[in-house]
Amino acid sequence: MVNRPPLKVLIAAPRGFCAGVDRAIQIVELALERFGAPVYVRHEIVHNRFVVERLRGLGAVFVDELDEVPDDRPVVFSAHGVPKAVPAAAQDRGLSYVDATCPLVSKVHRQAERLIADGRHILFIGHAGHPEVIGTFGQVPPGSMTLVETVDDVARIEVADPGNLAFLTQTTLSVDDTAAIVEALQRRFPGIKAPRSEDICYATSNRQAAVKAIAAECDRVLVIGAPNSSNSLRLAEVAERMGAPARLIERASDIDWDWLGQPRTVGITAGASAPEVLVREVVDALGSRFDVREEIADHTPERMTFKLPRELVA
Incomplete structure (x- = not known):
């Protein structure tokens, strides 16, 4: 053997x-x-x-x-x-x-409606073309929101009434990138109205914090998620920024074994749309080539649940 x-x-x-x-x-x-x-x-x-x-x-x-x-x-x-x-x-x-x-996306939709009703123009931090961004822009009249994707975009913003602005964000963004954009917005528009609570959802924030907690120990990080999943892409970026080379994979068959090499420690996480069965599949694949010792790196327990629509549970 x-x-x-x-x-x-x-x-x-x-x-x-x-x-x-x-x-x-x-x-x-x-x-x-x-x-x-x-x-x-x-x-x-x-x-x-x-x-x-x-x-x-x-x-x-x-x-x-x-x-x-x-x-x-x-x-x-x-x-x-x-x-x-x-x-x-x-x-x-x-x-x-x-x-x-x-429901956390719906909360952003309602905030957008209220801000427009108050006569404010919204600067929306998000990624062009993402379904969540398209859906949020579709809650308000055309022209009443401006998309901001980067810190550099902030300097280029032109609005009719700079003293009557608010900002909102997509729920699945990088916590660190968004903080930098918000800081730039507040510097340029000191009176800009912030959301009552952060729009980036608890799950996105928690998963990024969990990656930060393990990245320093890892020679490589595997992020299980789809290439069009914003929150999964952000997890790979977070690991890379912490100094851990990371790859986004959809499942075990996507592991690039040459890239993985002979690491001592590999970190694994999964985006918010990835089922746990895919995590087990990746661990099993690693176990076929390595003598694996698993460790769960607990960060923040999640107890959030959302009600189902009445028409389906009545």
Whole structure:
């Protein structure tokens, strides 16, 4: 028998599914129970191919737009949120729909509406093209929000009334990058109104803090998540900034063994849309080449849960 080199595997905690993702997946499962298959889902319910394929196997049909949904079938809106025009169009067609928008994203939507009603222009910190950004911009009249992606963008902002501004943020951003952008905004616009509480969600903040807690010990960090998952990409960036080379992988088959090399300690974390089964798959793959000693690096326990829509639990 070949001697396998020893490897300490530090598993970040918390990691993986957050309460909003749990709720969104449950909504699709309950809709399938309630209405039978097929149930249509506008866009990926969450950014994870493994999750999407499992739900597809249960009878979910994923579409890009509402016009792909038959008149007699229900549709679920994704956890990232949708512009107001989408449920309005569903109502116009008489479609049954269930909104799986994460409640923390919905909170940002309501804040945006209130700020616009107060006559403020919103500077929104986020990533262009992300579904959450598209959904949030779709809550307010065109032209009433300006996207800010970087600190450099702050110097280029031109607004009609610089004394009547507010800022909001996407929920899945880098905590450190966002703090730098907020600082730049407050320097340039001292009277800018901040949200009552931070918009970056608890799960995003906790997962980034958990990576920071282990990165210094790690020779390599594997982040399990989809390439289009904002919060997963941020986890890899956080590890790199802490000096630990990191790779984003969707599952064990994506591990680049040449890049991994012969480390003494590997850190593992998972984005908020990645199921724990993929973490176990990666640990097992490491165990096929190394004599693995696992250690859970507890950081912050999470007890958050969100209520399910009344129409599915009544």
